[in-house]
Amino acid sequence: MATVAANSATVAHAAEHDHHEPQSFWRTYIFSEDHKTIAKQYLISGIIWSVIGISLSVMFRLQLGFPNMKLDFLRPILGNWINETGKLDPDFYLALVTMHGTIMVFFVLTAGLSGTFSNFLIPLQVGARDMASGFLNMLSYWFFFLASMIMLGSLFIETGPAAGGWVIYPPLSALPQAHKGSELGMTLWLISMALFIVSQLLGGINYITTVINLRTRGMSFSKLPLTIWAFFLTAVLGLISFPVLLSAALLLIFDRSFGTSFYLSEIYIKGEALPNVGGSPILFQHLFWFLGHPEVYIVLLPALGMTSEIIATNSRKPIFGYRAMIASMMGIAFLAFIVWAHHMFVTGMNPFLGSIFMFLTLIIAVPSAVKAFNYITTLWRGNIRFTPAMLFSIGLVSFFISGGLTGIILGNSALDIQLHDTYFVVAHFHLVMGAASAFGLLAGVYHWFPKMFGRMMNEKLGYVHFWLTFIGIYLVFFPMHYIGISGFPRRYYAFTSYDFTKNIFADMNSFISLAAIFTFTAQWIFVWNFVYSMFKGRKAPQNPWKSNTLEWTAPINPGHGNWPGEIPAVYRWAYDYSKPGAKDDFIPQNVPYSQTPESNLPHENELIGLEKEIEAQNLNDQFKQPH
């Protein structure tokens, strides 16, 4: 009786939710607490940031590829950063490199990727009405927005934005007199990043709480889609590592603005000694890379999680090694925290310590290889449908492997001493972290666009976009390995002053720059497809990819609360594709075993008895609670 009463109360309450007064424009689209709107806000901000971030890289690639080129045509955008002779200002070159790194790592691949898809998919795939706290979620986006505005503003100030590299090592970043970019630009960078960290913590806390507390009936951890596992572990990584970056930044702020000496010691500028004594710049590197390395996985894991989902769906096969995938993600997440010093092999650390970090670093190859093999074995003999999302996912696997191989080379401390800070490193991390994660992001957009906007993206344009981007990225980064091995250091303004760089590889640098411009141009196909399809795309069916996860059981345009009435219960894992005996080649998670006797395995028949128990479970439905 009590259950019935409670249920009818829920229905009544849910119905009441359906008939909420239409909220004002501001509450619906701007200061929204709805996870789907916040996800779209993150996505659109991420796309705008990526256009800015990649444009910056095209600008410095022009300088690197064509050092004698007149860049006067950039004056309308860059103003006096193009000097009288039509050359890019060397100080601004450093700023461009720094801002490209900062924007792409944090604003695009952290906020744009994790912010979009964790927000969008966690409640929809675990079966929750919304995030645990819609208010904190909204706050998270607006902290990010504020951080974005400050970072964007720093591009336009007279002394230019931060220019000490995205890693902002002191003393360069700690002393305003060190470089133009270390003046106001660096201050704004630190303020922006502090706000960004707050935003990421608010978001991450929400993701973890939602996954743990608000799963629907029957959605045990062993039935969670791999996307959710990936978002969950990403959020845990962020929760543990971002506060450490905040500490590092805080001490740096005190060094810069209050005259403390945490990172500064015995520095002479123009023959005069600074008062700071007793600090240690290496300390900053330790603190920074304690975040910096997990950050690599914060960027990559969500992309890997979405790839698992997309590859299984479009191969029409269960994901190979579901538990091995979870275990390897956990392994990667754990190892992420104990390998940071491999970024610091050349800081004069004890070689014995170096070999420990080398050993731990190389172990990462094991879970990474497990993941790569599982993707390939999932594809193996699958009934593959090459949707654009699928192509981008396969592209991700390709980048993950080819970039991961060079990781094994760089992880060796002896080899790293030769290759440190050369273009080899640039090529390595752009493939394994940059391009792979960007492909995860693009795959996710192509795959979940119908759920986000209720319309399909144009497939033909998607194919063109994929092939141009895929080929373009390899054309950019493959030659870069050779340049790195031959000793070209990264972050240099020009290679015209040294004999060993003057004549060799100049043509290859031009080639890379042309390939970069080509790849950047190809992205406009995506931007056009995205914007056009949002308004004019073909109307999407409810489950366009015939996928198993819960988000496709929600209405095509899910409203507030995602499901009208009861949230579906979950009886099976998310990967029942092409099950022998089954009517269709997919069985969604909310279909009970009692309805599919023809395809049940013996142990699954035993689970039929437990279905009543699952249905009777206490549902953490937010609508049931007074609010």
Next chain:
Amino acid sequence: MSELVNNITLVEEPEETLSMNPRKFILWLFIVSIIMLFAAMTSAYLVRRAEGNWLEYVIPPIFNYSSVVLVMSSLTMHWAYLSAKKDNFGNLKIAITVTFVLGAVFLYMQFLGWVDLVNENVFFVGNPAGSFMYIFTGLHGFHLISGIIVLVFALVAAFRLRIHAKSLNQIEIAATYWHFLDILWLYLFFFLVYFH
């Protein structure tokens, strides 16, 4: 194949999802992030200290007394929680107020500690040994202010009779956070004394 499948007796019992209040869970995660913030600070302290050139100074004794005050405030906070549980609204209001006052007294004593440090010629700017002292106390103080704000909300709720035996979430959240800040300070204090 079927034999293999028959051998798998992996029948999972349906598990209840965690029934913890999401807000309380959010608080715990927030606490994790604060722990990481201070873990980074204290390990930075150790790394820096191991490098030598470390200023030795006497930790002002007022920090001993302020620690006692903070522990007492934790006790009164617990008293507030117990009163709320028993619907004893008079005691609840008194207990929260006393906790609030003790928290403020603690902050004032921390400030006096800074004054003592300055009198000892240990400044924020100078050898990192001193700077870390200010950073630890300052950052903890900043978090304690946030704890006091949470407390004020609880106090307002108590006066509006919104905290009672059947609605304990708010007081529980305030109490958990307050006890955490207490333990955090004791950790920092013993850390500073031990690794001096």
